[in-house]
Amino acid sequence: MPINAHPDYLAAEKEYSQADSLENKIEKLKKMISLAPSHKGAENLRAQLKTRLKKFQEQLIKAKKSGKSTQAGIKKGDLQVVIIGRTNTGKSSLISVLTNAKPRISSSEFCTKKPVVGISTHESIQIQLIENPAIESENYDKGLTNSADIVLILIKNFEELEKFQIQTPNQIIVFNEFKKIPENEKRKLTSKFQTKKYNFVFISTQTCSGIQELKKKIFEKFDKIRVYTKEPRKEKSPRPIILKKNSNVGEVAEKILKGFSKNVKETKIWGPSSKFPGQKVGLKHALKDLDVVEFKTR
Ligand SMILES: Nc1nc2c(ncn2[C@@H]2O[C@H](COP(=O)(O)OP(=O)(O)OP(=O)(O)O)[C@@H](O)[C@H]2O)c(=O)[nH]1
Ligand SMILES: [Mg+2]
Structure with missing residues (x-):
C-alpha cells in the first residue's frame, strides 16, 4: 500500500x-x-x-x-404509504404496529435518521410503509413524501397541523392519543377536522385503538384495483396484481411479463366487470377491483 x-x-x-x-x-x-x-x-x-x-x-x-428522493435502495412498492410528522409523534411506534419493521423507539428526539421501510399485509395485498425522519430535521426526505401514494400525517395535537405546508388529496391525518382524550374533547376536535374537510382518524400506538380503522382508511384511499390471474383449468393466483384504476386486460398481461400481451390468444373474465362468468373479452376491456382474468396463450 x-x-x-x-x-x-x-x-x-x-x-x-x-x-x-x-x-x-x-x-x-x-x-x-x-x-x-x-x-x-x-x-x-x-x-x-x-x-x-x-x-x-x-x-x-x-x-x-x-424534490427527488436521495435514498438509494428503496424500491417503490405498488402501494406505498409514507408516514410523516414532527419528532416524537410516534412514527416509529406506528410503523412497528402496522408492519414487520422494528425501528428504535425512544423518547429522545430525532431518533430516526434514515427512512424505515416495513411491509403490511391487508386482505392478501402487500402495502409498503415508510417512516420518513422528522419533518423539521435535515434528514427529512421530501422526495419520498412526494412520490408516495398515500401520506399519513402523524400529530399529537391539533396545533401541530398548522405547521404543515403539505396538502395533498391523498393524505390522512392520524392523531396519536398520547393520553386518552375525553369524549367531549374528541367531539370538539372532530368538528375542527371536519370543518377543514380533513380525512382523519384517532389512534393510539400503545393501546392500538383505531389501528384497524386506520388500515381500512388506507386501503380505501388507494386509487388501485386488485386483479387475480389464472391459467385455464387452474385456480386463480393466491395474490392479486395491483393496477391503477381503469386498467385493461392488456395492461394485466404486460404486468405479468413485458410483451406477454402479444402471446394472448383468448381472455376470459369473472367478477365485477364481466357480464357473465367466463365472458370472453379483448385486450382493451377495462377491469374492476377483484376481477379474475384467464389468459390462453398461443
Ligand atoms: N403514551 C404514549 N406514548 C407514545 C405513544 N406513541 C409513542 N409514544 C412514545 O413517544 C416516544 C417517541 O416515539 P417514537 O415512535 O420513537 O417517535 P418518532 O416520531 O418515531 O420520533 P423520532 O423518530 O425520534 O423523530 C417514545 O417514548 C414512545 O414510547 C402513544 O400512543 N402513547
Ligand atoms: Mg422514529
Missing part, C-alpha cells in the same frame, strides 16, 4: 463503499478525509477525495431542490 494508510482509514473506506444514500456517502467521505494520511505522498489522494466530496454535495443540493 504505497500511501501507508491507517487501518481506521481503510475501515472508513469500507463504510463508504457500503453507504446506501447520498447523505450517507457524504458523511463517510468526510470521515475518510479526516483519517487520510497527512504526508506528502498522499496529497493526490486527499485532493481526489475532496473533489469527490464537492461533487456529492452539489448533487445533494440539486436533488433536494428538485
Whole structure:
C-alpha cells in the first residue's frame, strides 16, 4: 500500500463503499478525509477525495431542490404509504404496529435518521410503509413524501397541523392519543377536522385503538384495483396484481411479463366487470377491483 494508510482509514473506506444514500456517502467521505494520511505522498489522494466530496454535495443540493428522493435502495412498492410528522409523534411506534419493521423507539428526539421501510399485509395485498425522519430535521426526505401514494400525517395535537405546508388529496391525518382524550374533547376536535374537510382518524400506538380503522382508511384511499390471474383449468393466483384504476386486460398481461400481451390468444373474465362468468373479452376491456382474468396463450 504505497500511501501507508491507517487501518481506521481503510475501515472508513469500507463504510463508504457500503453507504446506501447520498447523505450517507457524504458523511463517510468526510470521515475518510479526516483519517487520510497527512504526508506528502498522499496529497493526490486527499485532493481526489475532496473533489469527490464537492461533487456529492452539489448533487445533494440539486436533488433536494428538485424534490427527488436521495435514498438509494428503496424500491417503490405498488402501494406505498409514507408516514410523516414532527419528532416524537410516534412514527416509529406506528410503523412497528402496522408492519414487520422494528425501528428504535425512544423518547429522545430525532431518533430516526434514515427512512424505515416495513411491509403490511391487508386482505392478501402487500402495502409498503415508510417512516420518513422528522419533518423539521435535515434528514427529512421530501422526495419520498412526494412520490408516495398515500401520506399519513402523524400529530399529537391539533396545533401541530398548522405547521404543515403539505396538502395533498391523498393524505390522512392520524392523531396519536398520547393520553386518552375525553369524549367531549374528541367531539370538539372532530368538528375542527371536519370543518377543514380533513380525512382523519384517532389512534393510539400503545393501546392500538383505531389501528384497524386506520388500515381500512388506507386501503380505501388507494386509487388501485386488485386483479387475480389464472391459467385455464387452474385456480386463480393466491395474490392479486395491483393496477391503477381503469386498467385493461392488456395492461394485466404486460404486468405479468413485458410483451406477454402479444402471446394472448383468448381472455376470459369473472367478477365485477364481466357480464357473465367466463365472458370472453379483448385486450382493451377495462377491469374492476377483484376481477379474475384467464389468459390462453398461443
Ligand atoms: N403514551 C404514549 N406514548 C407514545 C405513544 N406513541 C409513542 N409514544 C412514545 O413517544 C416516544 C417517541 O416515539 P417514537 O415512535 O420513537 O417517535 P418518532 O416520531 O418515531 O420520533 P423520532 O423518530 O425520534 O423523530 C417514545 O417514548 C414512545 O414510547 C402513544 O400512543 N402513547
Ligand atoms: Mg422514529
